[in-house]
Ligand SMILES: Nc1nc2c(ncn2[C@@H]2O[C@H](COP(=O)(O)OP(=O)(O)O)[C@@H](O)[C@H]2O)c(=O)[nH]1
């Protein structure tokens with residue numbers, strides 16, 4: 035166990051959210067935890083039993099006032115979340131009791147913990163790697179089942195293992211070269227260049243496969259920004275409500291009712307979306323509505339998906355086509371709304387919900403819905419899921435996902451270095467020089483996992499080679 039580079043001061047915090055509740059949990063971590071607790075709980079004695087809950091009266095160390103009778107557990111180092119000596123105190127809940135106990139702990143010599151400081155110590159003490167520490171955050175903050183699944187598996191080191199394997203593979207490639215560099219006098223290089231190339235190409239392919247989950251994995255945190263657009267009265271607010279399943283937006287038949295943007299987070303099938311209803315796009319003399327339209331344009335610029343609403347059975351006008359044509363980043367679903375009205379007019383009645391995937395089906399789809407009757411909503415929901423999360427929908431729960439920009443940046447850096455290495459090989463640049471790319475790639479992957487000693491990996495990888503083979 036490495037020493038805590040932050041020093042051994044003892045930190046304390048209330049771990050549960052403030053407010054009314056049955057119980058609250060306080061944590062104290064650091065070498066002084068037990069002696070600080072002893073100042074509140076004289077009955078503790080000299081040698082309490084580790085990891086065994088005890089009911090103890092807690093008193094303020096200076097006034098002696100009884101604050102609560104609480105369940106207290108002592109975790110000796112290193113067998114705790116932080117790796118340090120830790121005390122967990124379960125008090126009665128509510129606003130006051132936990133705060134009074136915390137004040138007493140501070141009066142007894144603890145320091146109030148900074149946000150994330152327990153997990154930071156856990157990381158510094160080698161209890162968690164960086165990816166796991168990030169997963170802790172996602173477990174706490176996650177609002178969708180999909181992010182929860184990804185976080186649980188990241189917590190179980192799923193992503194860490196995958197990144198470590200890739201790092202090992204890079205180091206394995208380095209080892210092949212090291213052998214050629216170390217024995218230059220041999221006529222035949224003992225490791226043929228094709229083998230080195232194949233090894234690096236394999237790493238590159240695997241890095242790309244992991245990176246391919248990045249755009250959608252990152253959307254799991256914030257949700258896919260899905261913006262309703264279209265003429266006033268085209269049925270946007272009705273569709274918004276139908277997708278939410280509740281009457282959130284004001285629906286009227288006066289064009290221009292939705293004067294601002296209305297954003298709601300919603301999960302569809304466990305995947306997160308940020309659904310935005312906007313003011314209709316049109317020229318207007320009304321200043322308030324104009325602002326709403328500006329808001330709409332700003333949302334549209336950031337959108338992942340645009341739901342462009344056009345009444346079923348109505349030809350799209352030029353300005354509408356032009357509008358769709360100008361959307362470059364987002365994917366577009368042309369939603370043919372009010373299909374119940376158009377049903378008799380043009381298409382028969384049976385096909386609302388039909389999804390057209392003409393041409394570039396990934397970027398542009400068309401779905402017929404009748405929000406009033408709830409028809410076509412399932413198909414629209416499936417289209418949204420496929421467009422926003424299609425690449426990771428079919429993945430088994432344990433497949434590692436890249437869920438943060440930090441991960442994607444590091445993987446891309448590693449990927450570019452491996453590609454750089456292959457390029458250097460093509461250019462017949464001396465292996466010693468080319469190999470610096472591999473060193474950089476391994477470094478990027480190590481940074482991603484955080485604070486890992488590479489000695490063990492070096493031993494493992496080089497241990498597989500025997501000289502002369
Ligand atoms: N028959 C029918 N009317 C609808 C449907 N969806 C919306 N409408 C009506 O169309 C009008 C405009 O709808 P709204 O959702 O406010 O459109 P927005 O201006 O684009 O937000 C309202 O009178 C709605 O009742 C539908 O599926 N069927």
Ligand SMILES: [Mg+2]
Nearest residue numbers: 270271291292
């Ligand atoms: Mg509206």
